[in-house]
Amino acid sequence: MTKFAIRYALAFLLLIPMQAIVFNHMVLFNVAVPLVFLYLIVMLPITMGINLVTVLGFLAGFLLDIFCDTPGVNSLCCTVLAFSRKRLFHLYVSIDDDLAGRSPTSHTMGAAAFMKFLLTLVGLYCIMLFTIEAFQFFNFRLLVLRILASTAYTFVLLYAIDSLVVRKAEV
Amino acid sequence: MNELFAFIVRHSKWLVFTVLVCVSCMLLFRGDPYRQHVYLTSAGRLASTAYKSANKVTSYFDLLEINDDLNRRNAALESEIVSLNERIEIMTEQGYRDTLVADSGVPPFEFIVAHVISNSVARPYNYITINKGSADGIRPELGVVDRNGVVGIVSNVGAHSARVISLLNPHFRLSCRIKRSEYFGSLVWNGDNPYEAYLEELPRHTVFKPGDTIVTSGYSAVFPAGLPVGVITDDDTDRNQNFFKLRIRLLTDFTTLGNVQVVRNNNADELKAIEEGEENDSKKNPFGN
Structure with a gap:
């Protein structure tokens, strides 16, 4: 657990500034934003206490909000996402005994279940984020396009990160 | 007391969730960008x-x-x-x-x-x-x-x-005028394209043609008059409106901003004092006599 805590702290310190400095500028066609920092919420062990998960989710969103000048937007979405994560997980995997203390990855969950889980998380996040942002300029076509494109883009990047991390852990 | 404690522990996940959502919503709906604490912004x-x-x-x-x-x-x-x-x-x-x-x-x-x-x-x-x-x-x-x-x-x-x-x-509206004439309107971003904005509240009798340059009006103490802002590309006015709404191509390329200059108006305090003085006068004496 200590090992995980250190790894998580490092990931936290790395991913939030990376999201602000690098990934927020990798926007494709002015619609698709890669929300790579969501890995911070994905990587938490499923058996972790829900209070801790919610607080960590909120902190990730809050820090990103400071960087991006979007007060409250990411905090709110991250809190809701972290809170509902376990429920979404159980949509696809019924028992979590095998996963005690381990992060959900394609290795621990199986590729198909992990893909579905990841897609649901990312999709939910993008729907919340872009709907809140659309309060100012409502354009339905653009909203749907943003949600779909960002979900796909983020999903691909997160799956790539996952396969990199898993391979490294196996060796 | 013990029961209360047990209740809190039992429902702690909902409590934590509600508190965090409330904090987020407070941040989200505070709106005014000037009133945020500097540590909660990217200038921190x-x-x-x-x-x-x-x-x-x-x-x-x-x-x-x-x-x-x-x-x-x-x-x-x-x-x-x-x-x-x-x-x-x-x-x-x-x-x-x-x-x-x-x-x-x-x-x-x-x-x-x-x-x-x-x-x-x-x-x-x-x-x-x-x-x-x-x-x-x-x-x-x-x-x-x-x-x-x-x-x-x-x-x-x-x-x-x-x-x-x-x-x-959208928190920022800029008072602008058409360079050839003295008519002025208010420039506001259109929301999705970083190269375009709208010039609104332009009187219906204004004469203009696409390609005309839009410059700052200088009516506020913030920008000097006559700074270039954009070029008119076309007319996007609804027929029933009393004011023109023009589509403007912005001259500043916001996607490659590098060096910028901050404009400091040495007379700003003086102008502000005068304007506040006027406001106070009209409050004291709403009918001007």
Whole structure:
């Protein structure tokens, strides 16, 4: 657990500034934003206490909000996402005994279940984020396009990160 | 008491969730960008330090374009200098110089050069962070321009960094006029395209044609009059409206912002005092007698 805590702290310190400095500028066609920092919420062990998960989710969103000048937007979405994560997980995997203390990855969950889980998380996040942002300029076509494109883009990047991390852990 | 405790423990996940959602919503609905604490913005020490170190690398990326732009601008300024020199010569020859009215001595506008360390164009509310702060004489509500035109207005100031409300942000409306005529309207971003904005509230009898330049009106103390802002591309007015709504192509390229200048108006306090004085007078004496 200590090992995980250190790894998580490092990931936290790395991913939030990376999201602000690098990934927020990798926007494709002015619609698709890669929300790579969501890995911070994905990587938490499923058996972790829900209070801790919610607080960590909120902190990730809050820090990103400071960087991006979007007060409250990411905090709110991250809190809701972290809170509902376990429920979404159980949509696809019924028992979590095998996963005690381990992060959900394609290795621990199986590729198909992990893909579905990841897609649901990312999709939910993008729907919340872009709907809140659309309060100012409502354009339905653009909203749907943003949600779909960002979900796909983020999903691909997160799956790539996952396969990199898993391979490294196996060796 | 024990029961209360047990209740809290049992439902702690909902409590934590509700508290965090409430905090987020409070942040979300506070709205006014001027009233945020500087540590909650990108001008705070945490974010600005990260942005500054990243900027040491990324500031080299657009140098080619910036260089081209500067060369063009330089050429334009040189030709202006030549023509101004000619005019000065003519005036000196005519002996007008003795009769010219002397200025009060303080140049009304000063420019502080700053570097953009963070910038966004794809969000509904875009902000820019620059690497100069109160230690360099920057205050809230100063205008920011770059070599091509208007960029934004300073909202929060840290010691060595400041956050600017970009022109690509609905919190910012800019009073502009058409260069050829004296009619003025209000420029506001259209929300999705970083190269375009709308000029609204332009009187229906205004004469204009696509290609006309839009400049700052100078009616606020923030920007000097006549700074270029954009070019009219077409008319987007609803037939039933009493005002024109024109589509404007912005001259500033917000996707490659590098060096910017913060405009400090030395007469701003004086102007503000006068305007406040007027407001107070009208409050005391609403019918003017």
